[in-house]
Amino acid sequence: RHKFWETQPVGQFKDLHDANLPEGPIEPPTPISEVKQEPYNLPNLYEWVTCDMSSEDTCAEVYNLLSNNYVEDDENMFRFNYSKEFLRWALHPPGYYKTWHIGVRVKSSKKLVAFITGIPARMRVRSEIVSMAEVNFLCVHKKLRSKRLAPVMIKEVTRRVHLENIWQAAYTAGVVLPTPITSCQYWHRSLNPKKLIDVGFSRLGPRMTMSRTLKLYKLPDSPVTPGFRKMELRDVPAVTRLLRAYLLQFVVAPDLDELDVEHWILPKEDVVDSFVVESPESHEITDLCSFYTLPSSILGHPTHSILKAAYSYYNVATKTPLVQLMNDALIAAKQKDFDVFNALDVMHNETFLKELKYGPGDGKLHYYLYNYRIKNILRPWELGLVLL
Ligand code: MYA
Ligand code: JJ1
Numbered sequence: 001r002h003k004f005w006e007t008q009p010v011g012q013f014k015d016l017h018d019a020n021l022p023e024g025p026i027e028p029p030t031p032i033s034e035v036k037q038e039p040y041n042l043p044n045l046y047e048w049v050t051c052d053m054s055s056e057d058t059c060a061e062v063y064n065l066l067s068n069n070y071v072e073d074d075e076n077m078f079r080f081n082y083s084k085e086f087l088r089w090a091l092h093p094p095g096y097y098k099t100w101h102i103g104v105r106v107k108s109s110k111k112l113v114a115f116i117t118g119i120p121a122r123m124r125v126r127s128e129i130v131s132m133a134e135v136n137f138l139c140v141h142k143k144l145r146s147k148r149l150a151p152v153m154i155k156e157v158t159r160r161v162h163l164e165n166i167w168q169a170a171y172t173a174g175v176v177l178p179t180p181i182t183s184c185q186y187w188h189r190s191l192n193p194k195k196l197i198d199v200g201f202s203r204l205g206p207r208m209t210m211s212r213t214l215k216l217y218k219l220p221d222s223p224v225t226p227g228f229r230k231m232e233l234r235d236v237p238a239v240t241r242l243l244r245a246y247l248l249q250f251v252v253a254p255d256l257d258e259l260d261v262e263h264w265i266l267p268k269e270d271v272v273d274s275f276v277v278e279s280p281e282s283h284e285i286t287d288l289c290s291f292y293t294l295p296s297s298i299l300g301h302p303t304h305s306i307l308k309a310a311y312s313y314y315n316v317a318t319k320t321p322l323v324q325l326m327n328d329a330l331i332a333a334k335q336k337d338f339d340v341f342n343a344l345d346v347m348h349n350e351t352f353l354k355e356l357k358y359g360p361g362d363g364k365l366h367y368y369l370y371n372y373r374i375k376n377i378l379r380p381w382e383l384g385l386v387l388l
Helices: 056-069 084-091 149-162 193-198 210-217 233-247 258-264 322-335
Strands: 046-050 078-080 101-106 112-125 128-140 168-173 182-190 228-230 252-254 272-278 285-293 296-298 309-312 340-344 359-370
Touching: 046 112, 056 078, 056 084, 056 101, 056 112, 056 128, 084 112, 084 128, 101 149, 112 149, 112 168, 128 149, 182 210, 193 210, 233 258, 233 272, 233 285, 272 322, 285 322, 309 322, 322 340
Parallel strands: 128 168, 309 340
Antiparallel strands: 046 101, 078 296, 101 112, 112 128, 112 252, 168 359, 182 340, 182 359, 228 272, 272 285, 285 309
């Protein structure tokens, strides 16, 4: 059934019930000198390129490929539209490798037709810290689909990761592959219900009028928690302590240091928003909430072309009730003109989703590890990881 994935060191469906298989790496590392030194073969018309995302031109080509060919919902009404600034941020974390930003071009025209990326990350799995690649932005141009290009791209990124002496990876997909460590549900909180209904993202509920719907989703004009403010550079040490302590309770979570937090959490305009609660009395940082900006193109709508979506990222509440903190996140997102706030049911998110009037979406997100077996599939709230 999975001609490619059956050959890879990933959990296989047939092994799911086998309690004897040990947790941890599926195959051992090999000496780097034994890693294949040349790229995998592509069909003759195509060539590998390393994409320099600091180059405005290359970044624009990647942006154009993804904005026309990347992930869509099941009814092809919306397509992720990651911005150039977002892609640069997502691909330039501390210690990134340029060689892990891999493109495929048509030899003759140099047109970019496929892409896949890795970035380095330290992941904690139970008590083990494992060096991994996070693999994302796998995309094959619509006209080149179903030609088995994706397996070659996955093997090539694997080879380049191995050359850096890294043997594990984490990735997510909307499709079921062998085999998820957990499967999560998307939830959506309407901020601009009229537009969401107009574009077919949501529907008027049964026995609901537009004016009752507007009232249902109405929010205060500004956050209500005293001391709630935008995160600043000086907050990095305190936010790192808060987040590290919080993430320890999950079975799988990133191991973030101050440099990582500065990169991933510090606000970056139109890319990532983060807020802290600074105690008005002690000036301690007690809480954190954050979301990233990922618009979707609205396909074939006469008047609206972009859906502005915020995605819940890392949130930690030690003093403010999580429901109140996340309501302030909704208010902040509404102030910034987002149409919808999306969240997965990971970490403690289940505890605020219903209360804050999120509804379940029609999309799922499956999380995977490469070359690392987890003995029992996790429940979503045991996962402390959000990939972009
Ligand atoms: S998830 C986002 C993926 N991108 C999209 O959904 C964008 C729109 N779709 C496309 O561009 C294409 O449909 C893609 C497949 C490129 C997805 N992850 O070439 P094919 C398997 C993994 O004929 P195409 C993200 O970015 C499929 O089961 N495998 O198919 C994370 C089949 O294998 P098998 C996938 O449709 C990516 C084979 O590919 C996915 O033309 C993580 C068919 O190939 C998928 N999302 O192209 C990648 N979709 O026969 C893995 C299909 O066995 C990283 N397939 O069923 C692994 C870790 C690597 C590093 C390891 C380091 C140590
Ligand atoms: O956004 C998604 N679904 C929306 C739109 C559905 C349009 C028709 N298919 C949705 N809307 C309902 C919202 C409603 C608001 C009021 C309360 C009740 C709910 O459900 C879905 C997620 O639900 N998104 C996708 O399908 C996009 C792909 C998701 C897989 C992503 C793979 C990512 C790759 C990782 O690197």
